[in-house]
Amino acid sequence: MDNLKILYEDNHIIVVVKPVRIPVQEDKSHDLDLLSIIKEYLKEKYDKKGNVYLGLVHRLDRMVGGVMVFAKTSKAASRLSDYIRRKEVQKKYYAIVNGSIEVDGKFHTLRDYLVKNERINMSRVCDSNTKNAKEAILEYQALENFSYQGKAYTLVNILLHTGRHHQIRVQMANMGHPLYGDIKYGQKINKVGQNLALFSYYLSFYHPTKDEYLEFQEVPKEELGLDPIWSVIKYGF
Numbered sequence: 001m002d003n004l005k006i007l008y009e010d011n012h013i014i015v016v017v018k019p020v021r022i023p024v025q026e027d028k029s030h031d032l033d034l035l036s037i038i039k040e041y042l043k044e045k046y047d048k049k050g051n052v053y054l055g056l057v058h059r060l061d062r063m064v065g066g067v068m069v070f071a072k073t074s075k076a077a078s079r080l081s082d083y084i085r086r087k088e089v090q091k092k093y094y095a096i097v098n099g100s101i102e103v104d105g106k107f108h109t110l111r112d113y114l115v116k117n118e119r120i121n122m123s124r125v126c127d128s129n130t131k132n133a134k135e136a137i138l139e140y141q142a143l144e145n146f147s148y149q150g151k152a153y154t155l156v157n158i159l160l161h162t163g164r165h166h167q168i169r170v171q172m173a174n175m176g177h178p179l180y181g182d183i184k185y186g187q188k189i190n191k192v193g194q195n196l197a198l199f200s201y202y203l204s205f206y207h208p209t210k211d212e213y214l215e216f217q218e219v220p221k222e223e224l225g226l227d228p229i230w231s232v233i234k235y236g237f
Contacts, residue, residue: 007216012076017218020065020225065224066200067216079208089205093158096197097177101142101154110171112136114164123165125174137161144235195227
């Protein structure tokens with residue numbers, strides 16, 4: 001992948017921007033995946049022989065683009081994973097949802113319990129006493145109302161506090177505003193062929209080996225494979 005965008009790299013970590021429609025790691029499709037792309041880049045850059053270590057410490061769904069960090073050493077992988085468990089890694093997303101949400105400048109909290117159905121690879125909101133239920137918390141802020149092809153949409157800023165399976169997609173759909181292009185959780189309102197409108201634009205964490213707090217941001221851009229709906233937004237990208 002010639003256009004791999006690297007935001008930061010040192011001996012312990014590498015931060016990149018994941019394009020849409022590329023899996024983070026190899027799946028049953030056997031399509032080229034981001035983990036393999038970065039390993040090949042490291043192998044060529046440092047003229048490494050044999051296998052290259054690269055630790056996967058968090059994920060983005062195949063149809064989601066945005067900022068990701070990978071560990072280049074086992075020490076960095078262990079510490080980053082620990083930061084994530086302790087909720088010391090901050091992730092923010094832009095999402096385009098169906099319908100209009102009042103733009104009031106405030107953050108609003110969604111707190112639900114989710115349970116995953118492994119057989120169909122979907123999650124749903126459930127009662128707290130449901131077997132295998134996990135608490136899911138996010139904050140959302142409506143940034144802009146706009147219309148596209150005759151329908152109303154809202155650009156939303158999302159601060160994720162827990163990393164549950166399909167969390168943003170499930171919680172926004174549950175409040176009546178499924179994400180644009182989400183066929184799994186908004187099949188009654190979205191159309192096949194639309195790209196899921198979710199982008200991980202912000203990531204921050206403490207460096208695993210230095211006394212340094214790192215912050216990374218990326219603007220949603222068409223060359224990352226985003227749906228054309230992003231181009232009509234007036235928000236300051």
